[in-house]
Amino acid sequence: MTSSIHPTAYIAPNAVLGEGVSVGPFAVIEEGAQIGANSQIGAHAVVHGHVRMGEGNILHPHAVLGGLPQDLGFEPETQSWLEIGDRNVFREGFTAHRATKDDGATRIGSDCYFMNNSHVAHDCSVGDKTIFANNVAIGGHVEVGNNVFMGGAVVVHQFCRIGSYAIVQGTTGINMDVIPFMLIGGRPAKHYRLNIVGLRRAGIVGENYKVLSSAFRLLKSKKTLDTLQFTEELQYLKDWLAADSKRGLHGFVDISN
Secondary structure (H helix, E strand, O other): OOOEEOOOOEEOOOOEEOOOOEEOOOOEEOOOOEEOOOOEEOOOOEEOOOEEEOOOOEEOOOOEEEEOOOOOOOOOOOOOEEEEOOOOEEOOOOEEEOOOOOOOEEEEOOOOEEOOOOEEOOOOEEOOOOEEOOOOEEOOOOEEOOOOEEOOOOEEOOOOEEOOOOEEOOOOEEOOEEOOOEEEEOOOOEEEEEOHHHHHHOOOOHHHHHHHHHHHHHHHOOOOOOOOOOOHHHHHHHHHHHOOOOOOEOOEOOOOO
């Protein structure tokens, strides 16, 4: 499959485009950018020079990848990156910035969907199959796991972690870590229950689901998880909880009354 480049698009001589890449009207691809095969770059979209992008990505009009970090101390000559996997969709007005340190990278996985005007800040890491609804914005150094759903207008403080398979209710402000597999929302944000629908869709059912349900109750009661039988999901949860947290954990909703 041959590439399709609109005559009004600007592509720097040293940009690298794979086979089958299409570039729309007035799009800009800067020197040093790397775009994988069969990707689509929409009208007026911008791919800055410090972007390494995999195959099959779709960049809608007016999306911008690899811009300078919104960090007042950043030196533009810093050689940092925005690294993107395969088959992601970036809708209109999406932005993602490169990292702040030499050889550092902001990372986005594969098979993600980022809706209109959502934003991934510098030094973030976003896992696979994650969805950002409209106007979601995550601050610098945020870690987002796999299969996470972020509702519309969610905002996340710098250095927070969002565990895999979590779902964040729209308009929620996150300023601490979100536990994997959980549904969180409210003001202030609290964990309500397991992400039942998301777990079912991911095939985490039966005994594996029961173990996570027991883990949720134990965490809420501030008890150890060591009495539960082994599952891969439980081991991930335990490893995630044992990792360093810079912000602490959001609490749980009290439904005892």
